[in-house]
Amino acid sequence: MSFQKFDDPAGDADHPARLAQLRARLAADGLDGFIVPRADAHQGEYVADADARLAWLTGFTGSAGFAIVTADRAGVFIDGRYRVQVKAQVDPHHFTPVPWPETKPSDWLRAALPAGGRLGFDPWLHTRQEIETLEKALADSGIGLIAVDHNPLDAIWTDRPAPPVGRARAHDDAVAGETAAEKRARLAAQLREDGQAAALLTLPDSISWLLNIRGSDVPKNPIVQSFAVLSDDGHLALFTDPAKFDDALRAHLGNQVAILHPEGLSPALLDLEGPVRIDPASAPEAAFRLLESANTQIARASDPAILPKARKNAAELDGMRAAHLRDGVAMVRLLAWLDSQEPADLTEIAVVEKLETLRRDAGITDISFDTICGAGPNAALPHYRVTRATNRRLAAGEVLLIDSGGQYPDGTTDITRILPLGDPSPDVVAPYTAVLRGMIAISRARFPQGVAGAHIDALARQYLWSQGQDYDHGTGHGVGAALCVHEGPVRISRVSTLPLEEGMILSNEPGYYREGAFGIRIENLIVVTPAEAEPGRTMLGFETLTLCPIDTRLIDLAALSRDEIAWLDAYHAQVRDALSPHLDTQDRAWLDRATRPLGSSSV
Template sequence: MSFQTFDDPAGGRDHAARLQALRARMRADAVEALLVPRADPHQGEYVADAHARLAWLTGFTGSAGFAIVTADEAGVFVDGRYRVQVRSQLDTAWFTPVDWPETRPAEWLRRALPGGGRLGFDPWLHTRQEVETLRSGLEDSGIALVALAQNPVDAVWPDRPAAPVGVARAHDEALAGETAADKRHRLAASLRDAGQRAAVLTLPDSISWLLNIRGSDLPRNPVVQGFAILADDGRLTLFADAAKFDAALRDRLGGEVSILPPDALADALRGLTGPVRVDPATAPEAVFRLLEARQTTIARAPDPAILPKARKTSAELAGMRAAHHRDGIAMVRLLAWLDETDPDRLTEIDVVRRLESLRREAGILDISFDTIMGAGPNGAIVHYRVTHASNRRLARNQMLLIDSGGQYRCGTTDITRTVCLGDPPAEAVAPYTAVLRGMIAISRARFPKGVAGSHLDALARQFLWHQGRDYDHGTGHGVGAALCVHEGPMRISRVSDLALQPGMILSNEPGYYREGAFGIRIENLVAVGPAKAGPEADQGRQMLEFETLTLCPIDTRPLDRGALSRDEGEWLDAYHARVRQALAPHLDGDTGRWLERATAPLA
């Protein structure tokens, strides 16, 4: 069980010296520029210490971003979620924050290398799609992409940690709702139908889902890191350290699953007969190059496990509901304790530790991500992670943003509540109300089959837009069932064209952030399912709607109640009644009375 620490994983180190050493290595490799992504060969959001190259080099610890280093510049590219954080973590005498995607890498490189040059990259850390996009952007620039045999950062990282070898475990078939053998043969049938001989799987959550296993290679995400090749007859070869699997788990996987060491992957790829299915959006460029070197026919198509994993079974949905019930009890106990405690006596770390303790009592295996506990101005840092250096004391009449979650054996949770520690700041009332109205709009949405996340995103933003406000993150991400808290491919965002389908679970989390003052985000998890009959008979359309999974009161103190429509008020009252009914029997007297007050009807 691994819980949050509060040290800055990249702080207090001489990043300038590291940059100078890297530039010397670049000269030895004869490259004028180098890509340094925050990525591992599996393209996961969380990376093991061995792959934290961007943080080691620059000091930036956000979960997304990349650097481009030349002889004279080192740009660190981040999106709107990290623009406050990156400025606080970089030594700007050596590293320059770059707003991405407003500034594209190819555009930046054309300016940085006007005479052209060689751009080095590690082909295991970039997808084929990323490489093709960059190559297209650099066309006619005189800048050539060069795949390097050794990562230059690794060459100058003297104490680089070893790759993780976490113990793997079986995931209960009763929670999965389908045996691993049935999953393998179902996906194999889809390969045969497409005329494909095999598929290369590079995403650890796809492999873990497919084999009904869970792991401990990474904190927060219970996946087994490795690669796999699924044949069209249902047999699977897993490339992972054998030390992760005990004899009982090997027996459970069965004779159709073979385990080989990771360094056997290259030879296995060279020996495949095509067509071989590979996902250009998720698989490393190196996989494509190994297949192309043998002129193996490649079928470019999505990871075959992506959509089946996203469409949760009834058993997985039941497990997620159970996890949210447990989690709701922990959250209510925390919020009641917060209201009873003088905020001047607490720091952000105190509240994080209290919440983790309550979740331990609720039965978590791990937290699902590092808790975001942002008091006052720290709440405006979208993916803030409290450290001993940043730890802020709470204060009366201040907003506190709490974004957290747990990994339970039966499911994964992710919840955000923004609470007022006394009277709300006057300037927070209007945006708080707009954020809540947007969250309610998504919760109440009823939409026809075929609608994508991009179609719904504006529902969450509309009330902020009326105020001239917005937020720089998506409205919702996919969530795994006892897997990764951020799961593709479904999203509620401006750029997601994937149709939402029954069984998908997403977050619903609009927000607003005023730098230097406060942050606001309200988040529930929702599951897509068939819509109940509407007020009129559906006119030949298959309609869908969301089931809210999260069970926790929403703070009404910063709310302008007069701004809510009758339907919005009725939704909030009904939600609070459901929370009260579900959780009250499991709370002690004082906490139950707090819940009664927190969920009282608005009128």
């Protein structure tokens, strides 16, 4: 059975009829508009079927965005990654794609709603920070934000799937590098130091990390959907379906962790003694309102687990390195196989299925996200997901983009490679080379302590900028250790001001996309490590975790500097030395050719 499905979950539905039903419901509830977010109550990027409200209503299946529905408008707000995809998925006669964040929701609402308009929202699906930002932007508009007790979309979604009850399991303490009891004690001590009696945790990956558990509620992300209240004495109340936990896992958690039904969260919040730590950037608006209704003192602060989780310890890094070794073997076997095939004999789905088979051989428990395998113009969609309706046969002269990853018991991988199918088009060479140079620039970067992702993002873009080109996504996201492939709060992007710290793992993935023609992205995972520095100064750099050749057939070698060639040759030597012992004779020979030093022969 395949981990990845190739159906379009929203493709066959009558979305205009659903929109009409929602408008009728809004009118009955006295609302002039309603916000439909992509997120669930945990602000997850990937949501369970029961929480896929945006896709159910509009047909748009991207991992970020939202819709605002009024009596005569329905805007689907999407960022640069989804400008092409949204046009293919939503009915243009009923839904209008809105470029975001270039168009602010407040500006759109001022034009869409009259003064005195009532805009509804579900307070469990929006953070306090989101609502405060929107309220401030609408302050003089006369438009009121109305928190609803019952989501009107859920009222018309009559066949809505049940919430997930995936089996939870223990995550090995040896792989985690710290027991759950030690983690709880460490965070509880921080609460006491900060004068806080308890903390509300709403991010399932934070909770799963804290308790050394993993789950199966959301495909590709081994999390347990839950809320938790951590007390300053280390006790924790876990609000989730108890059916997920067997006796062995309960014993693993110990008697200081109480497993309670989700319905008990609201009463528990009303009974809490403050100050209660709660994160306005990730916790639901509804949780703030419950605490405020009980006059409980609130301490607005970040999720107490989010930074400790981001700083990977030695055991977690060892696990990630081991996972990347096995994943590199699978990737080389795939790339060698692809080079032995005639492109016209293959489809995108065939490539995805072959890679999944090879990763199963390498020991995955799941893929870490739906594989992005785009040929030709499909590669120009940064988050393209092949379906049976879009499945494209490979063709000579095109490029193939494969962005994929695996979940292993000890680590999470995410890698993107580009392959020319036959002789590459000259149009691809210049941007491919610029993207590669940007990726190398990040890999080689050295920077002082205190530098954030925003400070180094331009290193990846500089060569594209010099050609009048760019890409509309961040350069890198945080990555969990045997956890979520997209993990906050660290990023490499223009808007990330969080300083990079030792042990943080990020992706390094500049790209370039030409609509209707091709797409390019080269991605490795990197970890922040100490770097040499003069006395009295702390410097940091990156270690590359990913082990897989980067295709050299698309490089304009004359455009690379000696240092860039030296870096690529050294990286390929590392890849060859690490992977060769694990390959058969044929794949080893392919790897030797793919990692041949650029200085010793022509590209």
